[in-house]
Each structure stands twice: as structure tokens, then as C-alpha cells.
Amino acid sequence: MARTRRPTMADVAAHAGVSVSTVSLVFSGAGSVTADTRAKVENAAAALDYAGPSPQARALRSGRTGIVGVVVHERLARSLRDPLQLRILDAVVEELGERGLGVLLLPSPTPTGSERPLLESAAMDAAVVLRVRDHDEPSLEILRRRGLPHVAMEAPPGSVATRVSIDDTSATEELIRRLLDLGHKRIATVTLPMTDRATTRFRTLDDLPDPMWTPARHRLEAFARAGVEPCAIVEAGASMVEPGIEAGRMLLAHNSAPTAVVCQSDLLAGGVIVAAREAGLDVPRDLSVTGFDGLDLPWLAPLALTTQAQDGESKGRAIAAAVKELLDGGTPGEIDIPLELREGTTIAPPRPETLRPAHLR
Numbered sequence: 101m102a103r104t105r106r107p108t109m110a111d112v113a114a115h116a117g118v119s120v121s122t123v124s125l126v127f128s129g130a131g132s133v134t135a136d137t138r139a140k141v142e143n144a145a146a147a148l149d150y151a152g153p154s155p156q157a158r159a160l161r162s163g164r165t166g167i168v169g170v171v172v173h174e175r176l177a178r179s180l181r182d183p184l185q186l187r188i189l190d191a192v193v194e195e196l197g198e199r200g201l202g203v204l205l206l207p208s209p210t211p212t213g214s215e216r217p218l219l220e221s222a223a224m225d226a227a228v229v230l231r232v233r234d235h236d237e238p239s240l241e242i243l244r245r246r247g248l249p250h251v252a253m254e255a256p257p258g259s260v261a262t263r264v265s266i267d268d269t270s271a272t273e274e275l276i277r278r279l280l281d282l283g284h285k286r287i288a289t290v291t292l293p294m295t296d297r298a299t300t301r302f303r304t305l306d307d308l309p310d311p312m313w314t315p316a317r318h319r320l321e322a323f324a325r326a327g328v329e330p331c332a333i334v335e336a337g338a339s340m341v342e343p344g345i346e347a348g349r350m351l352l353a354h355n356s357a358p359t360a361v362v363c364q365s366d367l368l369a370g371g372v373i374v375a376a377r378e379a380g381l382d383v384p385r386d387l388s389v390t391g392f393d394g395l396d397l398p399w400l401a402p403l404a405l406t407t408q409a410q411d412g413e414s415k416g417r418a419i420a421a422a423v424k425e426l427l428d429g430g431t432p433g434e435i436d437i438p439l440e441l442r443e444g445t446t447i448a449p450p451r452p453e454t455l456r457p458a459h460l461r
Contacts, residue, residue, distance in 0.1 A: 107148040107149065107150040108150075109123045109124060109127075109150075111148055111150065112141060112144045112145050112148060112150050113144075115144035115147060115148060116140040116141050116143070116144035117140065118137060118140060118141060122137060122141065123141050123145075126138050126141040126142070127141075165223045165224055165225050166200060166201055166202055166225065167201070167202050167203070167204050167222075167223060167224045167225060168196055168201050168202070168203055168204070168224060168225060168226050168227065168228060168423055169203075169204050169205075169206045169219065169222055169224040169226070169227040169228070170189070170192065170203050170204065170205050170206065170227070170228045170230060171206050171207075171208050171219060171227060171228065171229045171230060171239045172205060172206070172207065172208065172230050172231075173208045173230065173231050173296060173313075181340060182339060182340070182367070183367075183395050183396075183412075184365075184393045184395060184410070184412045185230075185412075186412075187412030187413050187415075187416065188230075188253075188412045188413075188415050188416040188419070189203075189416065190413075190416065191412070191413045191414075191415070191416025191417045191419075191420065192228065192416040192417075192419050192420045194416075194420075195416070195417050195420030195421065195424075196420050196423065196424070199424055201225070201423075204222060204224060206218055206219050206222060206227075207219075208229075208238070208239055208296075209238040209239060209242065217238075217242065219239060219242050219243070220242055220246070224248065225248070225249075225427060226248060226249045226250060226251075226423050226426055226427055227239075227243050227248055227249075227250040227251075228250065228251050228252075228253070228419055228423060229243075229250060229251070229252040229253065229255070229260075230253050231253060231254055231313060231314070231315075232252045232253070232254060232255035232256065232259055232260065232263075232314060237252075237255075237259065240252065240255075240259065240260055249262075249423075249426035249427065250262070250426075251263065251264060251419055251422045251423055251426070251432070252264075253265065253415070253419060254266070254268075254314050254315055255314065256314055257434075261431070261433070262422050262426060262431070262432045262433060262434075262435075263434055263435070264415060264418050264419050264422060264435045264437065265434070265435070265436060265437070266410055266415075266436070266437050266438075266439055267436065267439065268314075268315050268318035268319050268322075269318045269319065269321050269322045269325060270322070271322075271392070271408040271439045271441075272318070272319040272322035272362065272364075272392070272408070273322040273325045273326050274408070274441055275322075275362055275390045275392075275406070275407075275408060275441070276322055276323060276326040276328065276362060277326050278390075278406075278441075278447065279360045279362070279388060279390070279447060280326065280328065282388070282447060282448065282449045282450070283449045283450055284359050284360040284388060284449075284450050285328075285359070285450075286331040286356055286357060286358045286359050286360070287323075287328060287330060287331060287358060287359070287360045287361070287362060288330055288331050288332040288333070288334070288351050288354070288356065288358035288360070288361045288362070289319075289320070289323070289330045289332075289333055289334070289361065289362045289363070289364070290334045290335075290336055290344065290347040290348075290351070290361060290362075290363045290364060290368045290369075290372060291303070291316045291319065291320060291333065291334070291335050291336060291364050292313060292315055292316040292319075292335075292336065292339050292364045292365060292368075293313065293316070293335065293336060293337060293338060293339070294308065294309050294312040294313060294316050294317075294335050295309050295312065295313075298335055298336070298337050298338070299335075299337045300334065300335065300336050300337040300343045300346045300347055300350070301334070301335055302332065302333065302334055302335075302350065302354075303333040303334070303335045304333065305320075305329070305330075305333070308320070315364065316335075316364060319362075319364045319392070320333070330362075331354075331356035331358050332351055332354045332356045332358060334347040334350055334351060336364075336368050339364075339365040339367055339368060340367050340368075340371075341367050341368075341370050341371040341374070342371065343368065343371065344363065344367060344368035344369065344370060344371015344372050344374070344375075345371040345372070345374050345375045345378075346371070346375075347368065347371065347372060347375075348361070348371055348372035348373070348374065348375025348376060349375045349378075349379075351372070351375075352375060352376065352379050352381070352387075358387070359387065359388065359450040359451075360387065360388035360389070360390075360447065360450070361387065361388070361389050361390070362390050363389065363390060363391050363392065364392050365391060365392050365393055366391035366392060366393045366394065366395040366397060366405055366407055367391075367393075367395065367397075368391070369389050369390065369391030369392075369405055369407070369446075370391070370397050370399075370400055370405070372387075372389050373389055373400060373403065373405075373446065376389070383403060383446055384445065384446050384447050384448035385448060385451055386451060388406075388446060388447040388448055388450070389405070389406075389446045389447070390405070390406045390407060390446065390447060391405045391406070391407035391408075391446075392407055392408050393407065393408070393409065393410060393412075394407055394408065394409020394410055394411075394440070394442055395407075402445075403444065403445050403446050404444035404445050404446070405442075405444045405446050406442065406443055406444040406445075406446045406447045407441075407442050407444065408439045408440070408441055408442070409439065409440045409441075409442045410437060410439050410440075411437065414437060415437050418435050418437060422435060
């Protein structure tokens with residue numbers, strides 16, 4: 101059977117009685133076309149079942165693909181279970197879509213990967229790296245080598261020209277000082293994953309991996325700034341409720357008997373609270389818990405988590421705006437997203453030792 105020829109822009113122009121350049125203007129949106137002429141072209145395209153210029157041909161003519169790569173470190177299933185990550189991605193996709201740009205999700209290159217990373221060859225106009233572990237982040241090196249404009253989220257200062265970040269350290273320090281003011285002396289912490297293949301486990305300040313993901317490092321540094329050392333550190337295998345429950349069980353059995361736990365995400369904090377409830381403990385009378393992110397966790401009711409809230413939608417829109425500015429030849433520089441201490445009902449002064457459950461004394 102003979103293959104049906106795909107209608108061309110010239111066919112549409114002939115059918116509408118206009119020039120090929122006019123059809124091109126209608127589909128590119130790059131110039132002024134009257135409403136009547138636009139209607140003629142669109143009706144002709146519909147009649148011929150013409151979907152628009154070939155993406156490959158358009159890219160060759162413009163030098164642009166219309167694609168922005170988004171580099172993710174976690175497995176996609178984990179990213180899509182993280183409400184904050186979803187808010188950020190949703191805002192990025194929506195904002196870029198209004199500019200006619202699509203998003204391509206790309207895995208971060210791994211040091212042990214035997215195949216050439218997709219990031220080295222994927223066609224795109226710019227890229228977003230959703231987490232930067234250190235100055236030697238392989239994604240950044242590849243993007244620099246390719247000469248692609250890029251934006252990084254939560255990158256170390258000086259590691260990238262354009263970054264969108266929050267002040268993790270100051271925000272966590274504020275939570276720690278709030279607990280110190282209430283009288284807590286034994287404060288433990290549950291951190292974000294410190295490596296790509298993390299498992300929920302105890303850590304000490306002497307055995308932290310190097311490099312490690314920036315948010316985890318910054319939020320741990322807050323303890324030194326507050327003038328206190330965590331009585332126990334548990335690294336979570338993922339920023340999800342289940343690892344938070346596991347971390348909470350480990351801390352409740354630890355000989356340091358923490359009276360408060362600073363968690364590096366709200367999901368982890370929710371897990372620690374579940375573990376406390378399983379153990380028959382009252383939050384905050386027996387154990388104070390803080391989170392980070394400002395997520396809506398209605399299943400914790402009647403408790404409301406004390407946390408540092410960040411606006412994921414604003415963060416995503418800031419990332420997309422930076423991408424658009426880069427594509428227009430601008431230099432966005434460093435963009436800081438503000439945080440807000442949200443005082444909930446999960447912290448309180450520690451109970452006197454004689455009133456605490458025996459295994460927490």
C-alpha cells in the first residue's frame with residue numbers, strides 16, 4: 101500500500117490562499133496576523149489534517165528544541181510521592197508550558213554507570229538540576245561541557261551561576277533554638293538521605309559521607325551554629341513516612357533518650373510521630389518533634405506540626421522564570437526563596453525525668 105504523503109505547509113498555504121510565510125507565522129506565533137487570516141489558515145490545516153511543522157525541521161530552522169531537561173536524583177517513584185517535589189515540578193511544567201516549552205525528565209549520571217549518560221546526548225535548550233550534592237556534581241559538569249544554560253536547586257554557593265535555594269541552615273537553627281528555649285538538652289535529628297543509595301541507619305558527626313546532599317549537610321550544620329551537638333543522628337533511607345517511622349523506632353530505643361527530634365522533612369517528622377504513638381508516647385508531652393517543608397498532613401490530627409514552611413509552587417515558578425531568562429540571554433544569578441517558621445502543637449517543654457516513661461529517662 102502506498103504511504104500517504106504528509107501534508108506540508110505549502111499545501112496549507114495553497115488551500116487557504118495565503119503565502120507559506122503567513123502559515124509559518126500562524127504556527128510559530130512569532131508575528132502579527134489578522135484574525136481572519138489566522139482563521140483561514142487554521143481551517144485549511146484542519147481540512148488537510150495538518151498538525152503543524154515537523155519538530156525536527158523546526159528545531160533545525162530555529163536552533164531550538166523547545167525542551168527543558170529536568171535532572172532528578174531520586175527514583176522517579178520516590179519523587180512523585182513527595183508532595184513538595186510534586187508542587188515544584190508542577191509549577192515548573194506549567195510556567196514553561198506557557199512559553200511553549202516542554203519538560204524531559206532525566207536521571208542523574210551515576211559514577212558506576214557503564215553506559216553513556218542520557219544527559220550527554222538528549223536534545224534540549226536548557227536544564228534544571230533538582231538537587232546538587234557538591235561542587236563536583238556530574239550533571240553540572242556535563243551541562244557546562246555542552247554549553248547549555250542551566251538552573252540548579254539547593255546548590256552549594258559558587259557551584260553554579262544560577263541557583264534557586266533556601267537558607268536551610270538558618271531555618272533549622274531557628275527550630276533548634278526554639279527547642280533549647282523550651283528547655284530541651286537531648287535533641288536528636290533525622291536527616292534526609294546523604295547518598296543516592298541510603299538506608300535508614302545511625303550516623304555520627306565523624307562518619308558523614310563526603311560528598312553528601314547539600315540540604316542534609318546544611319541542616320546538620322545548624323546544630324553547631326546553635327551551640328549544641330545532636331545526641332543521636334539517624335539518616336533516613338528516603339524522605340518518606342515509612343523511613344521516618346523506622347528512624348523514630350531507632351531513636352526511641354537509643355540510650356541517649358532524646359526529648360526532642362529535629363526532622364529534616366515533614367514526612368520524616370510524621371513518621372517519627374507515628375513511631376511515638378506506637379510506643380504509647382504523647383507528642384509533645386513525652387517527645388517534641390519538628391519538621392521541615394510546611395506540608396499539609398491532616399492524618400496527624402489533632403496535632404499540627406511545628407515546621408519551617410517553604411512554598412513549593414513559588415520555588416517552581418522561580419526556577420522556570422530563571423530558565424526563561426537564561427534562554428532570553430539574561431543572567432538571573434542567585435534566587436533565595438523565603439521560609440516561615442510555622443508554630444504548631446508538636447513541641448513543648450520536656451517533662452521532668454520522674455514523670456517521663458521509664459525507657460525515655
